[in-house]
Amino acid sequence: xxxxxxxxxxxxxxLSKHFGATRAVDTVSLRVPAGSLVCLLGPxxxxxxxxxxxxxxxxxxxxxxxxxxxxxxxxxPPYVRPTAMVFQSYALFPHMSVYDNxxxxxxxxxxxxxxxxxxxxxxLAIMELHxxxxxxxxQLSGGQQQRVALARALVTRPKVLLFDExxxxxxxxxxxxxxxxxxxxxxxxxxxxxxxxHDQEEAFSIADQVAVMNKGHLVQLGTPxxxxxxxxxxxxxxxxxxxxxxxxxxxxxxxAGAVVRVYGQTIRSRRPPRRPGPDTSLxxxxxxxxxxxxxASGVPGHVQTLAFVGPLVRYVVAVQDGTLLTVDQHNPDPxxxxxxxxxxxxxxxxxxxxxxx
Amino acid sequence: MAGKLLTLPQxxxxxxxxxATFAALIVVEALLLALLAARLxxxxxxxxxxxxxxNVETIHFRREVIGDPLLVALLAVGVAVPFFSGRxxxxxxxxxxxxxxxxxxxxxxxxxxGQVFAQGFRAGPLATGFSLLQFxxxxxxxxxxxxxxxxxxxxxxSAVLATVIGTLIAYTLSLTDVPGKRWLRIITTLPLVSPPxxxxxxxxxxxxxxxxxxxxxxHITSWNIYGPHGIIFVQLISDIPLAAxxxxxxxxxxxxxxxxxxxDLGGSPLYVLRTVTFPLVTPAILTAAxxxxxxxxxxxxxxxxxxxxxxxxxxxxxxxxxxxFDLQLGAALAMLLLVxxxxxxxxxxxxxxxxxYVTVTSGARTGQVRKLPGWIKWPLYGLVLLLAAIDLxxxxxxxxxxxxxxxxFDYTPTLENLSGLSSAMPMLRNSLFVSVGSGLLGGVAxxxxxxxxxxxxxxxxxxxxxxxTLMYAIPGTVIGIGYIIAFNAAPYFWTGTFFIIIVAYAFxxxxxxxxxxxxxxxxxxxxxxxxxxDLGASRLRTFALITxxxxxxxxxxxxxxxxxxxxxxxxxxxxxxxxxTQLYTxxxxxxxxxxxxxxxxxFAGLLVVIILISLGLLSKLTGKSFVDLFRI
Numbered sequence: 001x002x003x004x005x006x007x008x009x010x011x012x013x014x015l016s017k018h019f020g021a022t023r024a025v026d027t028v029s030l031r032v033p034a035g036s037l038v039c040l041l042g043p044x045x046x047x048x049x050x051x052x053x054x055x056x057x058x059x060x061x062x063x064x065x066x067x068x069x070x071x072x073x074x075x076x077p078p079y080v081r082p083t084a085m086v087f088q089s090y091a092l093f094p095h096m097s098v099y100d101n102x103x104x105x106x107x108x109x110x111x112x113x114x115x116x117x118x119x120x121x122x123x124l125a126i127m128e129l130h131x132x133x134x135x136x137x138x139q140l141s142g143g144q145q146q147r148v149a150l151a152r153a154l155v156t157r158p159k160v161l162l163f164d165e166x167x168x169x170x171x172x173x174x175x176x177x178x179x180x181x182x183x184x185x186x187x188x189x190x191x192x193x194x195x196x197x198h199d200q201e202e203a204f205s206i207a208d209q210v211a212v213m214n215k216g217h218l219v220q221l222g223t224p225x226x227x228x229x230x231x232x233x234x235x236x237x238x239x240x241x242x243x244x245x246x247x248x249x250x251x252x253x254x255x256a257g258a259v260v261r262v263y264g265q266t267i268r269s270r271r272p273p274r275r276p277g278p279d280t281s282l283x284x285x286x287x288x289x290x291x292x293x294x295x296a297s298g299v300p301g302h303v304q305t306l307a308f309v310g311p312l313v314r315y316v317v318a319v320q321d322g323t324l325l326t327v328d329q330h331n332p333d334p335x336x337x338x339x340x341x342x343x344x345x346x347x348x349x350x351x352x353x354x355x356x357x
Numbered sequence: 358m359a360g361k362l363l364t365l366p367q368x369x370x371x372x373x374x375x376x377a378t379f380a381a382l383i384v385v386e387a388l389l390l391a392l393l394a395a396r397l398x399x400x401x402x403x404x405x406x407x408x409x410x411x412n413v414e415t416i417h418f419r420r421e422v423i424g425d426p427l428l429v430a431l432l433a434v435g436v437a438v439p440f441f442s443g444r445x446x447x448x449x450x451x452x453x454x455x456x457x458x459x460x461x462x463x464x465x466x467x468x469x470x471g472q473v474f475a476q477g478f479r480a481g482p483l484a485t486g487f488s489l490l491q492f493x494x495x496x497x498x499x500x501x502x503x504x505x506x507x508x509x510x511x512x513x514x515s516a517v518l519a520t521v522i523g524t525l526i527a528y529t530l531s532l533t534d535v536p537g538k539r540w541l542r543i544i545t546t547l548p549l550v551s552p553p554x555x556x557x558x559x560x561x562x563x564x565x566x567x568x569x570x571x572x573x574x575x576h577i578t579s580w581n582i583y584g585p586h587g588i589i590f591v592q593l594i595s596d597i598p599l600a601a602x603x604x605x606x607x608x609x610x611x612x613x614x615x616x617x618x619x620x621d622l623g624g625s626p627l628y629v630l631r632t633v634t635f636p637l638v639t640p641a642i643l644t645a646a647x648x649x650x651x652x653x654x655x656x657x658x659x660x661x662x663x664x665x666x667x668x669x670x671x672x673x674x675x676x677x678x679x680x681x682f683d684l685q686l687g688a689a690l691a692m693l694l695l696v697x698x699x700x701x702x703x704x705x706x707x708x709x710x711x712x713x714y715v716t717v718t719s720g721a722r723t724g725q726v727r728k729l730p731g732w733i734k735w736p737l738y739g740l741v742l743l744l745a746a747i748d749l750x751x752x753x754x755x756x757x758x759x760x761x762x763x764x765x766f767d768y769t770p771t772l773e774n775l776s777g778l779s780s781a782m783p784m785l786r787n788s789l790f791v792s793v794g795s796g797l798l799g800g801v802a803x804x805x806x807x808x809x810x811x812x813x814x815x816x817x818x819x820x821x822x823x824x825x826t827l828m829y830a831i832p833g834t835v836i837g838i839g840y841i842i843a844f845n846a847a848p849y850f851w852t853g854t855f856f857i858i859i860v861a862y863a864f865x866x867x868x869x870x871x872x873x874x875x876x877x878x879x880x881x882x883x884x885x886x887x888x889x890x891d892l893g894a895s896r897l898r899t900f901a902l903i904t905x906x907x908x909x910x911x912x913x914x915x916x917x918x919x920x921x922x923x924x925x926x927x928x929x930x931x932x933x934x935x936x937x938t939q940l941y942t943x944x945x946x947x948x949x950x951x952x953x954x955x956x957x958x959x960f961a962g963l964l965v966v967i968i969l970i971s972l973g974l975l976s977k978l979t980g981k982s983f984v985d986l987f988r989i
Contacts, residue, residue, distance in 0.1 A: 058621075094637075
C-alpha cells in the first residue's frame with residue numbers, strides 16, 4: 001500500500017433530503033478538507049447517516065450538490081464513486097472468505113490476479129489479519145470483522161472513506177482500541193474521511209473537526225476544543241456533555257468581553273454575548289468549579305449525591321433556587337469527601353470562555 | 358444397573374416421594390410396553406403339515422410369530438435409552454416427553470417407511486428373506502420403465518420451470534415497488550392451498566376438448582391439453598407459488614447492507630446480482646427445487662385427470678396397490694419414488710447446512726425496495742400479472758361452472774348441481790373430522806418437538822430433529838403405501854379406520870408444524886422460561902403458563918395449516934380411505950372422472966369456499982396475511 005492516497009476534499013453544497021414531508025437533511029453545507037477526518041455527531045434521527053449515505057451514493061439528494069475534489073458526483077451511482085464505506089453491520093459477505101471479501105472490490109474492477117493478491121496481502125498485513133484469510137466472517141471476533149471491513153474498503157484506494165457508526169457493535173474496551181486504530185490508519189494514509197457517530201467522546205477523540213447535527217440541520221462545525229469551549233447553543237452544549245447551563249444577568253459588555261452575575265457572583269466572559277439584552281446564560285463546566293466547606297465565600301448549597309468513579313468524584317449539589325449543579329473534584333482524597341446532605345459552598349470560576357447566548 | 362437407575366443423582370434433593378414417583382414411572386412404562394408387545398406380537402399355533410402313515414394321519418403343528426417383534430424391540434430400546442442420561446433422570450417431564458417423541462416417530466414415521474423397503478425386497482405376500490423378484494418384475498414391465506422416465510421428466514421440468522419463474526415472482530413481489538403487491542401475493546399463493554387436482558380440472562374446463570377458451574372462443578379442435586405438457590402446466594400452477602413463497606422469505610431477509618457494500622466497492626448492479634445476491638439465495642433455490650420436484654413426482658390426481666393415459670409412477674403404484682392389490686410390487690414402485698426424493702432431500706440438507714447465510718445482525722436493514730431499470734421491472738410485473746390472471750380465471754371457472762347446467766354445452770344458470778352435493782355430505786363430515794383431528798394432533802406434536810429440539814439439550818437431539826423433519830421429503834403416495842403395508846394386516850387392521858388417516862396426515866405435515874413452532878420458539882427469549890423456573894415453577898407449569906401461551910399463535914397456525922392440507926389431500930387419502938371412511942376429495946375425484954363437469958365444479962367450489970373461510974380465520978387469528986404463515 002502506498003504511503004499516501006490520492007485523496008480529495010468533500011464539499012456538500014446546500015444538500016437536502018426529504019422523505020415525504022420529513023426533512024431528514026435540510027440545506028447542509030460542509031467542506032471536509034483533503035486528508036482530514038470530520039465526524040458527523042448527533043442524536044438518532046438527526047440526519048447524519050442520511051448525509052453519509054448521500055455522499056456514498058445510496059440516497060439521491062432532493063436538492064444540493066456533492067463534490068469530491070473538483071468533480072461533481074451528485075448523480076453518480078455508488079459503484080463509480082471514489083468512496084468506500086465501512087458499514088455499521090460491517091456487511092461482510094457471509095458466503096466468501098476473508099480473502100475474497102477483501103478482494104471483492106478489486107475483482108469488480110477486473111484487476112489482474114497477481115496485483116489483487118499483492119494488494120490483499122498488503123491489506124492483511126496492515127490490518128494484522130495474517131492467518132485469517134481462509135476463514136469465513138462469522139468465525140471472526142467482532143474486532144477482526146471490523147478490521148476486515150476496513151481492509152476491504154482500503155484496498156480499492158478510495159479518495160474518500162465513509163464510516164457509519166462502525167464501532168457500535170463492539171464492547172466498550174474494544175471500541176476505544178479500534179477507534180485508535182482507525183485514526184492511526186487514516187492519519188498514516190492521509191485519506192479524507194467522514195465518520196458518523198452519536199458518541200461525543202468517540203467523536204472528540206477521533207476527529208479533526210466535528211459537525212454537530214440536529215433535526216436535519218448542521219448546528220455547529222468546529223474542532224472538539226471549539227465545541228467544548230464555545231458551544232453555539234444549548235443543544236450543542238448539552239450534547240457535548242456540559243450539564244450545568246445557568247441563567248445569568250448581563251452587567252457590562254464590550255468588544256473585549258462581558259461581565260455577568262450568576263447566583264450573586266460576578267464572572268467574566270472573554271467574549272461578548274451573541275445577542276444583546278440583559279438576560280443571558282452560560283455553561284459552568286463541572287471541572288471548573290470547586291467545593292469548599294460551608295461558610296466560605298461562594299454559592300451555598302448542599303450535597304445531594306456523590307459518585308466516586310476513580311479519577312474523580314462527581315457531586316450533584318442543590319443550590320439556593322433548587323437548581324442542581326454537577327461539580328467534579330479530580331484526584332480526590334477519599335477521606336475528605338463531602339457526604340450526602342453536607343452543606344457546602346460552590347466556588348464558581350472567575351472567568352469563562354464565552355456566554356451561551 | 359437397575360440399582361443405579363433407581364437411585365437419583367446426588368444433586369437432586371432426594372426425598373422418598375421423588376424416588377417413589379420415579380420408580381412408579383418405570384413400572385408404569387414397563388407395563389405399558391408389555392401390553393403393547395402383547396398386542397403387537399402374537400404367537401399362534403398353526404398347522405404345519407400332515408403325514409399319512411398307514412391309516413394314521415399325523416398333523417404337525419408349529420408355532421408362528423405374527424406381528425412385529427422388531428418394532429417392539431425398537432420401541433423398547435427407544436423407551437429405555439433416555440433412562441441412561443443422568444440429566445434426563447433428573448427431569449421426569451423431559452424424560453417422558455422425549456420417550457413419547459421417540460415412540461411416536463418410530464411407529465408413525467420410521468416404521469412405515471422401513472416397511473416400504475422391507476416389502477419391496479420380498480418375493481411374495483408370505484415369503485420371507487431378501488429377494489429382488491419385484492425389481493425383476495418391474496424391469497420386465499415396459500410400462501414401468503416408461504413411467505419411471507415419465508416421472509423423472511415431469512419432476513425435472515416442473516422443478517426447473519417452477520423454481521425459475523417462482524424466483525422471478527418472489528423477487529418482484531418482495532423487492533420492487535410495483536403496485537398492488539399485497540393482493541397479488543395473496544392471489545398468486547392461493548393455488549398452494551387448494552386441492553392440486555382442482556387446478557387440472559379447472560384447466561380442462563377452460564382448455565379441454567369442450568373448454569370455454571379452446572372450443573367456445575377459439576374453436577380449436579385439433580389441439581388438446583392432455584398429456585405431459587398438460588401435467589407440467591398444471592404442476593406449475595401449484596408449484597410456482599411454493600417456490601415463490603420459499604424465496605420471498607429469503608429475499609426479504611437479505612441485508613441491504615451487503616448489496617450496498619458490494620456496489621460501494623465498485624460492483625455494477627449485474628455484477629452484484631451475480632456475486633452477492635444470487636449466491637445468498639442459492640440454498641433457498643435448492644430447497645424450492647427439491648420441494649417442487651417431490652411434489653411433481655408424487656402427484657397422483659393431476660396425471661390421472663389430465664395425463665390422458667400418460668403413465669407415471671404414482672398412477673402405476675395406485676393401480677398395483679389398490680386395483681390389483683399387489684403390495685410387494687406397489688412397494689417396489691414406491692421405492693422408485695422414495696429414492697430420488699431421499700437423495701434430493703439429503704443433497705439439499707447437505708448444501709444448506711454447509712452454507713446458510715440468513716443471519717440477521719443488529720443494524721442490518723432488510724426487505725428494502727431495490728431500484729431496477731424499467732425494462733427489467735415492468736416485464737417482471739407483467740409475469741406476475743399473467744400468473745395472477747391465470748389463477749383468477751381458474752378459480753372463476755370453478756365457481757361459475759358450479760352454477761351452469763352443463764359446462765361445454767349449455768351455459769344456462771342453474772342451482773341443480775348443488776343437489777348432487779347432498780349425497781357427499783357424509784364424506785364431507787369424514788373429511789372435516791379427519792382434518793380437525795390431524796390438525797390438533799399435528800399441532801400438539803409440533804409444539805412438543807419444537808420444545809424438545811430448541812430448548813432442551815440431550816444426546817441424539819439431531820437424530821430426533823431429522824426424523825421429525827423427514828416426512829417433508831416423502832411423497833404423499835409413498836406415505837399412503839407405507840401405512841397400508843405397515844398397518845394393514847394383523848395385528849393392527851387399521852386400514853379403513855379414521856385413526857390411520859388422522860395419524861398419517863398429522864405426521865406427514867409435522868415438519869411444517871415443527872418449523873413454525875421452532876421459529877416462534879426462537880422468537881421467545883429463553884430467559885422468560887428461565888425466570889419461571891428460577892421462581893420455582895416446575896417444567897410442566899412453566900410450559901403450560903409461559904411457553905405455550907407465547908406459542909399459541911404458532912400452534913393455531915400449525916393446526917389450521919394441517920387442517921387445510923388434510924382437507925385438500927388426495928395422494929395419501931386414495932390409499933388409506935375405505936368405504937366407511939371415504940373422504941371428500943376422493944369422492945370429488947371420482948365425480949371429476951365419471952360425472953359431468955358442472956357436478957364436479959360444484960364439488961370443487963364447495964371445497965375452495967371451505968378453504969377460503971379457513972384462511973380468513975387464520976389471518977384473523979394471527980393478524981397476518983396467510984401468505985406469511987405458509988413460509989417454512
